Amino acid sequence: MKKKQTFALFIMSFFSILFALQFQAQAAPQIEVDVQSGFENIQKTGKALPVTIELTNSGSLFKGDVVLNAAFDSSGGSAVAKTISLKKGETKKVELILDKYYANDGSNKVKLFEGGWQHGKQLSYLGKGVVPTPKLNEGQLAIVSIGLPNNVQNKLLGVLKSDEQIVYKNSTHFKMPDNALALDAISMLIVHDNSMSTWTTADQKNLLQWINKGGTLLVDSNVTLPKPLQEKAPLQLGGNTQLLTTQIAKQYFKSASSNLKIYSATLNDKATITMGAKNEVIMAKKQLGDGAIVQTTFELTEANLGGSESSQVIVDQLVDQIEQKDESMYGDMYTQLVEGTTIFPAFHLSSWLLISILLAYILVIAPLLYVVLKKTDKREYAWWIIPIGALMTAIIIFGVSSKGRLTSSKVQQASVINIGNTTTDIFYAQSLLSNKAGDLTITAPNDVFMTRYMTDNSIGDFAKSAIVQQGEDKNKLHLLNTRYWGVTSVLGNFQQPNFGKLAIDVHVTKGRLVGTVKNNLDEKIVDASIWSDYTKIKIGDIAAGETIKIDKKVKQQFLMNAKSLEDFNEEMPTDKEKLKEYQKKMVENSAIASVVRPRTPLFIGWMEKSVVPLQYDQLKVKKSSQNLVVQGFEEDIVLDDDFTLQDGNFEIDIRSLTDEGYADITDVQTGWVVDNGSYTISYKLARNISAQNITWQELHLRFNPQPNTSLSIYNQRDNSYEKIDDKQTTIKHNIDNYMTPAGEILFKLKREDIVDPTMKKPMIQLKGAANK
Secondary structure: OOHHHHHHHHHHHHHHHHHHHHHHHOOOEEEEEEEOOOEEEEEEOOOOEEEEEEEEEEEOOOOEEEEEEEEOOOOEEEEEEEEEEEEEOOOOEEEEEEOOOOOOOOOOOOOEEOOOOOEEEEEEOOOEEEEEOEEOOOEEEEEEOOOOOHHHHHHHHHHHHOOEEEEEEEOOOOOOOOOOOHOOOEEEEOOOOOOHOOOOOHHHHHHHHHHHHEEEEEEOOOOOOOOOOOOOOOEEEEEEEEOOOOHHHHOOOOOOOEEEEEEEEEEEOOOEEEEEEEOOEEEEEEEEEEEEEEEOOOOOOHHHHOHHHHHHHHHHHHHOOOOOOOOOOHHHHHHHHHHHHHHHOOOOOOOOHHHHHHHHHHHHHHHHHHHHHHOOHHHHHHHHHHHHHHHHHHHHHHHHOOHHHHHOOOEEEEEEEEEOOOEEEEEEEEEEEEOEEEEEEEEEEEEOOOEEEEHHHHOOOOOHHHEEOOOOOEEEEEEEOOOOOOOEEEEEEEOOOOOOEEEEEEEOOOOOOEEEEEOOOOOOOEEEEEEEOOOEEEEEEEEEOOEEEEEEOOOOOOOEEOOOOOOOOOOOOOOOHHHHHHHHHHHHHHHHHHHOOOOEEEEEEEEOOOOOEEEEOOEEEEEEEEEEEEEEEEOOHHHHOEEEEOOHHEEEEEOOOOOOOOOOOOOOOOOEEEOOOOEEEEEEEEEHHHHHHHEEEEEEEEEEOOOOOEEEEEEEOOEEEEEOOEEEEOOOOOHHHOOOOOOEEEEEEEEEOOOOEEEEOOEEEEEEEOOO
16 A cells, blocks of 8 residues: 555656646747848958847746857957847847957857846757857958949959959848948948938948948949038039040050040049049049048949950959058057056155164164063063064055055056047057956946957956946946956947047148147147157147147158057166156057058147046046047148158058968068068058149169069059169159059069068159149
8 A cells, every 4th residue: 555655656746847847948938049240241350240139039038138258359358248028929139239359269159148147047049149250351351332233243253253352242232230330341332323312311420430430432423422422522523424435445444345434523622533634534532531432433334344354453443442451450459558557556665764664663663662671571572572563564664655555446547539530539448456356347338349358368258257238328347256456457449529629730841840730629638749750749738729839840841641660669667757658658659550550640649637438336446547639630731842752751552463472561670571472562642742733853762682582663654564673773754654643653573482571662762843
């Protein structure tokens, strides 16, 4: 009987547990996750990555966080968390943009936490839920077209299919994203139809923001630009057309088969002709921030442009117009910016005060204690009273010298405020020396990007070290497991449209820099300078609203692009005041070498007030900040005499003519590094020097010949390259033959079987006179 009862109890228990487990399984959320990433499915390392996470729940109500790792280049990163509520049978999309995405060795998989990531339970789900590794690396280009017919697409694809450095896609249902960052991976946008006429004001604003950030917009003569873009375009197209004969068309498009129809056009201010001549503009370009707008006076669908040779010319021209920057790891730009903030002054106590305390203890306090103990007949206490006195003295010395660290945490902040044409980009880094351990929280507006900076060997699952909790109007960065008196660094960037702008009107005349600078910002600027080439010309402090006059002796004939030495090898000082100057130099070098990468002279100066809106929750901090204001400007050059242009007046670029070869021309100390291969080298006149208003008198070349290395200069009249054999070559006649309409002098460099890839760059000196 007892056996039957035991067996019955066992059966009941078994089915009860089974029922409970089934009920629990049915009651739990059952979520399927699908991840889509990249605008037009284009993902590029180091560029912003739009991610759409679609969640479908077939189980019970889910309330919790969706968490995704967001590596910030190789400099660190944070996980991103977004709170959602998902009912049974409901589907929702979580939209994220991972700024400067980098596929690290950690997990790029979505995580779900029921009840929140802090105290909730991690759930499993259906679907892969993985953000893919970017298909494009730094330096590769992505071109997207809108409205091109199939025959033109096929021509472009036919040329580009063998080029591993370029990805081309035609968008059939283009929709401007709500956030301009979603376009970050796109190098060039080609528009042929008139879809832009239907774009909203917000769409046009996002397009301009993308261009200012480095995008290139190309439109042909078929496109009618909206008014805000017409004002920034390189050309004003007229209603009249002209036919270029087949012979002339073949000068531009090798396999042109008939006459080419182009529209009459007027060149807008600060625009340059990139194909054609003054009376027959084929293509023109106008710089806009770090990007550009390019216009053609013909339609890309012109059938008479011919076959593959013309298609190759068009593709080469398109690629040449793309505004390309050095796209080495984006996070590298923050390295010096962060490192400058991680250096905190050591415990500080005056040497004379320390010596006085020690002498007083040795010569006064210790003997006095001994005398007192002897008189009271308590000399046996001396063995412990005197050491305790020494210990108390040491504690007092330590407390006095480190009271700043004991009473509050310290924050050192550095920012580069880059004032552009339409908005101001602010890049920042800050480090916290904390007087507490555990988890810390930073709050900032949700348009301020922030992430944790870490060394390479600490990159992994960011959910264990830093999480950004996204809110409606504010985000919170949770820094996890910080150490007592440890240094924790944060970096990021944001835009401030209404920051203000300086009015800069300076130029060089007769060996002097003259003009005015007006400070239209709300804050005083101190230690201001004009930065040209490697030289900083100090102009002093400028109060808010003040205009100062400048009259300084300079050695340059023209102001040049600001440049900074790539390597910063100064030894770190120990003196507190010298340390501040050292940190400022690190900020300046970081700004010029990595953040701004200027193509013009710069105004620079310092603001004392912090502009970075980061707040530490429930933590008392003492903040110091160094804020570098940077604004590029173009000198209004007045050519009224003979002049000489040096290397600094040219924008230098090098491109491989084959898929092989590597070239790095950025290091001004060790020279160029160029591997075996064939290359085109371009020396292009600065944008504010027009070749069309100048009579060239002499071109002087200096090139140090090396074994297995040859250099040739391009003669555009003969459409051929002329070899340069001598160390120094001077050309005094027909110099226009060597200058393209776009103001470029072109060279072909060939290197074969070289052992040492380093070389000195070709040096140019160009003399001319302004046309009267």
